[in-house]
Amino acid sequence: MGLLEELTADTVSIPESILKLSTEEMKNRxxxxxxxxxxxxxxxAHHYQKDEVIQFADAVGDSLQLAQISSRNQEADYIVFCGxxxxxxxxDILTGNHQQVILPDMRAGCSMADMADIxxxxxxWKTLGDLIGDTIIPLTYVNSTAAIKSFVGKNGGATVTSSxxxxxxxxxxxxxxxxxxxxxxxxxxxTAADLGVRLDEMAVxxxxxxxxxxxxxxxxxxxxxxxxxxxxxxxxxxxxxxDVRGKYPDMNIIVHPECRREVVEKSDYNGxxxxxxxxxxxxxxxxxxxxGTEMNLVKRLINEHMxxxxxxxxxxxxxxxxxxxxxxPHLLWSLENIIDGHPKNIITVDEDVSANAxxxxxxxxxxA
Numbered sequence: 001m002g003l004l005e006e007l008t009a010d011t012v013s014i015p016e017s018i019l020k021l022s023t024e025e026m027k028n029r030x031x032x033x034x035x036x037x038x039x040x041x042x043x044x045a046h047h048y049q050k051d052e053v054i055q056f057a058d059a060v061g062d063s064l065q066l067a068q069i070s071s072r073n074q075e076a077d078y079i080v081f082c083g084x085x086x087x088x089x090x091x092d093i094l095t096g097n098h099q100q101v102i103l104p105d106m107r108a109g110c111s112m113a114d115m116a117d118i119x120x121x122x123x124x125w126k127t128l129g130d131l132i133g134d135t136i137i138p139l140t141y142v143n144s145t146a147a148i149k150s151f152v153g154k155n156g157g158a159t160v161t162s163s164x165x166x167x168x169x170x171x172x173x174x175x176x177x178x179x180x181x182x183x184x185x186x187x188x189x190x191t192a193a194d195l196g197v198r199l200d201e202m203a204v205x206x207x208x209x210x211x212x213x214x215x216x217x218x219x220x221x222x223x224x225x226x227x228x229x230x231x232x233x234x235x236x237x238x239x240x241x242x243d244v245r246g247k248y249p250d251m252n253i254i255v256h257p258e259c260r261r262e263v264v265e266k267s268d269y270n271g272x273x274x275x276x277x278x279x280x281x282x283x284x285x286x287x288x289x290x291x292g293t294e295m296n297l298v299k300r301l302i303n304e305h306m307x308x309x310x311x312x313x314x315x316x317x318x319x320x321x322x323x324x325x326x327x328x329p330h331l332l333w334s335l336e337n338i339i340d341g342h343p344k345n346i347i348t349v350d351e352d353v354s355a356n357a358x359x360x361x362x363x364x365x366x367x368a
Contacts, residue, residue: 115228116183153359183228255292
């Protein structure tokens with residue numbers, strides 16, 4: 001089954017016996033199953049998950065970090081990944097054959113990852129090769145499908161995270177004249193600009209039009225940005241910043257580098273989810289912060305740091321809708337299926353895809 005089929009399949013089918021339970025009954029049952037399975041069960045949860053899920057997590061972190069932690073946990077037979085599809089794929093790539101990675105709801109996808117499918121990417125690669133020859137190295141954000149990671153590994157490139165993007169872009173530019181950066185144009189643009197690449201040296205590949213968008217001469221292009229974005233982070237705007245500056249002149253503004261270039265430029269700080277969490281944690285009591293990232297995380301930071309004034313940069317921002325597919329009923333349903341001996345929503349990545357994806361991951365980790 002392909003990714004699109006998996007995400008659109010009717011896999012919910014949560015039985016009435018679960019849905020009729022009260023929240024407290026569901027929570028008690030999850031704790032009971034965790035105790036029964038013991039070390040055979042491992043539940044990693046992404047920072048953007050709801051608190052109703054986070055409370056049961058054995059580890060909380062970013063996608064690659066959670067996949068790596070899962071890979072080191074050889075005692076676990078079942079890894080119930082509370083995140084989105086590409087994260088569970090990465091966990092399956094890195095974990096052992098004796099382990100099963102389970103996604104509680106197959107509809108938990110990622111709009112950014114879905115903006116670069118393998119057919120579009122292979123077609124773009126051929127067209128770009130015809131235009132500028134063997135002068136390009138591909139980089140992909142870890143927020144991408146296993147197929148894209150595999151493509152990048154096969155073609156000499158590497159994965160990047162929002163934490164190490166600067167180092168990886170610098171490495172890539174030492175390897176080839178140009179970079180194809182997938183699938184998030186904003187992280188690619190912000191990173192390259194920080195390293196001194198001018199905006200007029202960056203082009204955008206539009207996979208829908210199958211066209212390179214660039215007004216200058218192709219020989220001057222250093223970075224080709226895939227036309228993709230995070231549907232959460234792209235919704236932070238200059239108006240949001242102006243509103244905060246007008247209402248709270250002394251408030252610090254910190255955003256994720258998946259935000260638009262103009263938003264990052266006008267903010268006081270920008271960095272990965274880990275950077276945002278650590279910056280807020282280390283900030284002095286009484287300091288004030290407007291945070292431009294996913295709302296579940298912002299709300300958690302507000303609750304964890306009552307000694308600071310914290311708001312969302314965009315007061316009307318919704319949580320990541322696909323992350324929110326994973327909820328308490330789906331988590332319980334996944335665990336009940338394990339207990340019954342019929343685990344569902346098992347994520348399996350083809351061995352050939354995994355092998356090349358590991359090449360891309362290893363090239364990154366060797367330079368981390």
